Every structure is written in C-alpha cells, then in structure tokens.
Amino acid sequence: MQDFVIVGGGVVGTFIAFELSKYNKTITLIEKEKDLATVQTRHNSALVHSPVMVPPNKGKLKAKLALEGNRAYQTLVETLNIPHLKNGAYVLAVNDDEMERLHTLQEAAIERNLNAERIGPDALRQKEKNISPDVRGGLFLKDAMTADTYALCQTLEQITLSNGVTFKKATRIRDIRVTEEGFTLSSDTDETFRAKHVINAAGVQAETIARMVEKTPRYTMKPHRGEYMVLPESQRHFVNATLFPVPQHDTKGILVIPQPDGTIRLGPTSTYQTSLDDASVTSEGLDAIRSAVDTLVSNVPYETVETTYAGIRSTIDQDDFYIGRSHEHPGFIHVAGIDSPGVTSAPAIARYVREEILKLK
Ligand SMILES: Cc1cc2nc3c(=O)[nH]c(=O)nc-3n(C[C@H](O)[C@H](O)[C@H](O)COP(=O)(O)OP(=O)(O)OC[C@H]3O[C@@H](n4cnc5c(N)ncnc54)[C@H](O)[C@@H]3O)c2cc1C
Structure with missing residues (x-):
C-alpha cells in the first residue's frame, strides 16, 4: 500500500512527485506514455508567464499560483540548470x-x-x-521567460528517483476501485497499485480518471x-x-x-x-x-x-484551476483544469497540494 499514487507525468504530476518526495512517504507516479512530459507539457508555448498576464478576474487561484510559480522559476531554472531564456x-x-x-x-x-x-x-x-x-x-x-519544460521534467525525475519515488511509464490506468483502505488502481499492463491517496494529474484526461472514482465530478473537460x-x-x-x-x-x-x-x-x-x-x-x-x-x-x-x-x-467548464479533495472520496485529489498557465504555476501547484490539501508541513 503506497501513501500516494500520482496519475500523470506531465509537469504538474512530476512537480507534485518532486515536492512530496521530501516527506518520507511512499509514492508511485504512473504515466501512460513511454516518457514523462510528452503530452500537453511538451506541446505548448513553454512560457513562464509574467503574472501581469494572469489577472485574478480569470481565476483567483490561477493568478495566485502563477505569481508564485513565476517567482519560483526565476531561481529554479538556474539551480536545476534548465535551459531557459530570460528575455521578457x-x-x-x-x-x-x-x-x-x-x-x-x-x-x-x-x-x-x-x-x-x-x-x-x-x-x-x-x-x-x-x-x-x-x-x-x-x-x-x-519577468516573462521561456524554459525547456521537457528538460525540466527529466531533471525533476532524476532528483525524485533518488528520493525513492517509483516511476511507472508506458502504463495506462484503466480503472480505480474504492476500498476500505483507499484505492486499487488497475492498468493496461495488468498490474494493480494500492494507495491511500490518488492524485489525479492526468491533464486533458482528468475527467476520465475522476469518473473512475466519482459518480458526479464537479467539472467537465x-x-x-x-x-x-x-x-x-x-x-x-x-x-x-x-x-x-x-x-x-x-x-x-x-x-x-x-x-x-x-x-x-x-x-x-x-x-x-x-x-x-x-x-x-x-x-x-x-x-x-x-x-x-x-x-x-x-x-x-x-x-x-x-x-x-x-x-x-485541459480547459474545463470553469475559469479557475480545480484543485481539491473529491467530495465523494476525500482520499482522491483532483488537480484538474490545469490549462495555461499550468507550466508557470506547476511549482506552486505542487506546494499548494502538499500544504493546503494534504496538510503535510
Ligand atoms: C497550446 C498550449 C499552450 C500553452 N502555453 C502555455 C504557456 O506558455 N505557459 C504555461 O504556463 N502554460 C501553457 N500551457 C498550459 C500547460 O502546457 C499545461 O497547463 C501543463 O502542461 C499541464 O500539465 P499537466 O501535467 O497537468 O498535463 P500533461 O502534460 O498533459 O500531463 C498529463 C499526463 O497524464 C498522462 N495520463 C493521462 N491519462 C492517463 C492514464 N489513464 N494513465 C496514466 N497516465 C495518464 C498523460 O499521458 C500526460 O503525460 C499551454 C497549453 C497548451 C495546450
């Protein structure tokens, strides 16, 4: 039984794995593709947006996390040696x-x-x-810049691996059953994974994953x-x-x-x-x-x-990011509706999930 299974290895799932890996928890990240960061995370503008372009009237959480994320990137691209262009x-x-x-x-x-x-x-x-x-x-x-989001995820993966997190790639989650202890996930590789918490970071597939657990997800892709x-x-x-x-x-x-x-x-x-x-x-x-x-x-x-x-x-039917526990099964955590500026916000989303949702301090 793992403490956390993260479904999705884009920039959001990878940053969450990186963040949680510092807290002595058992964690598996499951990604359906052969490599991390090959879906939305690699097919975008790769901009770390200036917070000016993310006003609170388009979503308060988006504005807050984009601002914090922008500030985090100013140093993390250098400390992690990620190719970037601080060009404004x-x-x-x-x-x-x-x-x-x-x-x-x-x-x-x-x-x-x-x-x-x-x-x-x-x-x-x-x-x-x-x-x-x-x-x-x-x-x-x-304070706008671009960064190589693929290289970023590869670097985060290496650090997170050395912190003891397991990465299962080429493994698509097909079904999730709610059990007394948590959740049992099954994959197209005929494996099962048991976890106390599931973190749904499946990008454009977030509603599909949510429907494996909830009868009525509160967002539509x-x-x-x-x-x-x-x-x-x-x-x-x-x-x-x-x-x-x-x-x-x-x-x-x-x-x-x-x-x-x-x-x-x-x-x-x-x-x-x-x-x-x-x-x-x-x-x-x-x-x-x-x-x-x-x-x-x-x-x-x-x-x-x-x-x-x-x-x-991975736009949803509401302006803001949808980050929070399931109203039906609280061990299931939605990190959904992470469209732009999801790359910019990712470090702050990971911290928000740890501190505000999981209360891990
Ligand atoms: C055109 C475009 C331009 C953008 N420009 C910017 C920008 O300039 N700046 C910015 O900040 N943001 C931008 N964004 C938004 C940003 O790219 C996303 O917010 C971010 O990449 C979302 O990351 P993610 O990890 O949630 O999703 P993804 O990168 O899509 O990762 C989700 C992962 O889940 C996996 N998955 C799905 N279903 C399953 C399953 N059943 N089992 C296992 N794994 C599964 C997928 O394979 C995928 O790898 C843009 C997006 C687009 C599309």
Missing part, C-alpha cells in the same frame, strides 16, 4: 482601442505591484527591428486545441523578446515566442473540440497564425518554417 515580453498595441486597453493592463499591474513598463514605438523598434509599422506602443513585462508553426534556430535573431497582442477576453492571443534553443514558436490558436487527443494541424489554423503574427511583426520568414504541431489545453 512585450504586449503590443496597434490601434486606439488597444492603446487604451494597454493602459488598463498597466494600471492593473501597478495595483498588484507587478513589473510593467510602457515603451513607445521608436524605442520598441530599436529593441525589435521587425516590429510591424502598425504598432503604436507596448508594455514590457520583465472542454479541450481547446492550440496550433503552432516553428521557425528554425537560424532565425534566432528575428525577435528577441516574446511578443503578445493586447489580450482578448478569453485568450492571450497568438504570440511570437523565442525559445532557449534559438527556435521561435508562432501560435497558438484556440479551438474548442470534443476530442481529447486529436492534435492535428490544419490549414485554417496556420492561416490564422500567419494573419495574427503579421499584425505584430513584418518580414516573417515563413518559408523557413521547420515544423508545425498542436497541443490540447
């Missing part, structure tokens, strides 16, 4: 309405005591030579696909910082995102779909990316695009 981000306005919204964004940042510096079009063009002539002004968010194209390392100097449009109501928009390896990601789109695993790239998606990117920058070397991909956001 510009939010760019292209018309009067957006200039006004930029102002509102800055006011909100000042109120929260966060870094957000106004920059005019001439100064911007000195920093970013390919900014579109339509850009009227920007906001610089110093609403997957949203995000498509990208990627410029090669040879275009490393096309832009320096991450470029955002002024955010719309429900998404952060389509961005230009330099990565630690010198490649530049253009995207993501945001399209609701019913499928939990259809990550195809469409011509409509690529057209939408081109048209949005062209409003931020000129001379985009689309002819050099080296690859395209899509990720599926």
Whole structure:
C-alpha cells in the first residue's frame, strides 16, 4: 500500500512527485506514455508567464499560483540548470482601442505591484527591428521567460528517483476501485497499485480518471486545441523578446515566442473540440497564425518554417484551476483544469497540494 499514487507525468504530476518526495512517504507516479512530459507539457508555448498576464478576474487561484510559480522559476531554472531564456515580453498595441486597453493592463499591474513598463514605438523598434509599422506602443513585462519544460521534467525525475519515488511509464490506468483502505488502481499492463491517496494529474484526461472514482465530478473537460508553426534556430535573431497582442477576453492571443534553443514558436490558436487527443494541424489554423503574427511583426520568414504541431489545453467548464479533495472520496485529489498557465504555476501547484490539501508541513 503506497501513501500516494500520482496519475500523470506531465509537469504538474512530476512537480507534485518532486515536492512530496521530501516527506518520507511512499509514492508511485504512473504515466501512460513511454516518457514523462510528452503530452500537453511538451506541446505548448513553454512560457513562464509574467503574472501581469494572469489577472485574478480569470481565476483567483490561477493568478495566485502563477505569481508564485513565476517567482519560483526565476531561481529554479538556474539551480536545476534548465535551459531557459530570460528575455521578457512585450504586449503590443496597434490601434486606439488597444492603446487604451494597454493602459488598463498597466494600471492593473501597478495595483498588484507587478513589473510593467510602457515603451513607445521608436524605442520598441530599436529593441525589435521587425516590429510591424502598425504598432503604436507596448508594455514590457520583465519577468516573462521561456524554459525547456521537457528538460525540466527529466531533471525533476532524476532528483525524485533518488528520493525513492517509483516511476511507472508506458502504463495506462484503466480503472480505480474504492476500498476500505483507499484505492486499487488497475492498468493496461495488468498490474494493480494500492494507495491511500490518488492524485489525479492526468491533464486533458482528468475527467476520465475522476469518473473512475466519482459518480458526479464537479467539472467537465472542454479541450481547446492550440496550433503552432516553428521557425528554425537560424532565425534566432528575428525577435528577441516574446511578443503578445493586447489580450482578448478569453485568450492571450497568438504570440511570437523565442525559445532557449534559438527556435521561435508562432501560435497558438484556440479551438474548442470534443476530442481529447486529436492534435492535428490544419490549414485554417496556420492561416490564422500567419494573419495574427503579421499584425505584430513584418518580414516573417515563413518559408523557413521547420515544423508545425498542436497541443490540447485541459480547459474545463470553469475559469479557475480545480484543485481539491473529491467530495465523494476525500482520499482522491483532483488537480484538474490545469490549462495555461499550468507550466508557470506547476511549482506552486505542487506546494499548494502538499500544504493546503494534504496538510503535510
Ligand atoms: C497550446 C498550449 C499552450 C500553452 N502555453 C502555455 C504557456 O506558455 N505557459 C504555461 O504556463 N502554460 C501553457 N500551457 C498550459 C500547460 O502546457 C499545461 O497547463 C501543463 O502542461 C499541464 O500539465 P499537466 O501535467 O497537468 O498535463 P500533461 O502534460 O498533459 O500531463 C498529463 C499526463 O497524464 C498522462 N495520463 C493521462 N491519462 C492517463 C492514464 N489513464 N494513465 C496514466 N497516465 C495518464 C498523460 O499521458 C500526460 O503525460 C499551454 C497549453 C497548451 C495546450
């Protein structure tokens, strides 16, 4: 009987395993893929968001954990030697309405005591030579960066392994039975795992896992696909910082995102779909990316695009993350609805699960 079984080895499950491994508990993390961090955690923008882009009106817990997570990354990328790019981000306005919204964004940042510096079009063009002539002004968010999330999970796994945690990969949980002592999980490898607590960190599959235990989960998965194209390392100097449009109501928009390896990601789109695993790239998606990117920058070397991909956001039918004990079986812990900014928040989510949910101090 394990103290904890964690279902899901993306950045969230891996950080939770890392966090709990310091508390002398028996822990197994179960991942259906051959490797950690190959699903949502690897098919995203890899941005450690500035907390300015995660306001509390989009979810109080999200805003709190994104802020704490952003602060944690500033040092952990260095102490764990994770490839990263501390390059900041510009939010760019292209018309009067957006200039006004930029102002509102800055006011909100000042109120929260966060870094957000106004920059005019001439100064911007000195920093970013390919900014579109339509850009009227920007906001610089110093504490945004990108990090290699795959390398991060590999490093966390190595440390966590040496702390005694077991990682079972290529093992898909098919069923969970509630028992007197806790839970018995069975897998497609015909193994069973017994645990006092189950932590559901299954990303876009979180509702599927929850339904193995609960009759009526209190959230519904609403997957949203995000498509990208990627410029090669040879275009490393096309832009320096991450470029955002002024955010719309429900998404952060389509961005230009330099990565630690010198490649530049253009995207993501945001399209609701019913499928939990259809990550195809469409011509409509690529057209939408081109048209949005062209409003931020000129001379985009689309002819050099080296690859395209899509990720599926584990969005649920509510704005905030859903983290807490099951109302039916309290030993089962939901860590669900972890869409963006889940990478940013992951270290803080792990601490929150340990301190606030499990009360392990
Ligand atoms: C397009 C897009 C852009 C994004 N951009 C950003 C960004 O720039 N910054 C940011 O902070 N966040 C971003 N996010 C969000 C971020 O990627 C996610 O919040 C984060 O990766 C979620 O991690 P996770 O561990 O919960 O999920 P995942 O990485 O999906 O991990 C869940 C794991 O559970 C496993 N699993 C599922 N079912 C089972 C089962 N039955 N048995 C065993 N294992 C199972 C899966 O194989 C998977 O590995 C983005 C997401 C997308 C899709």
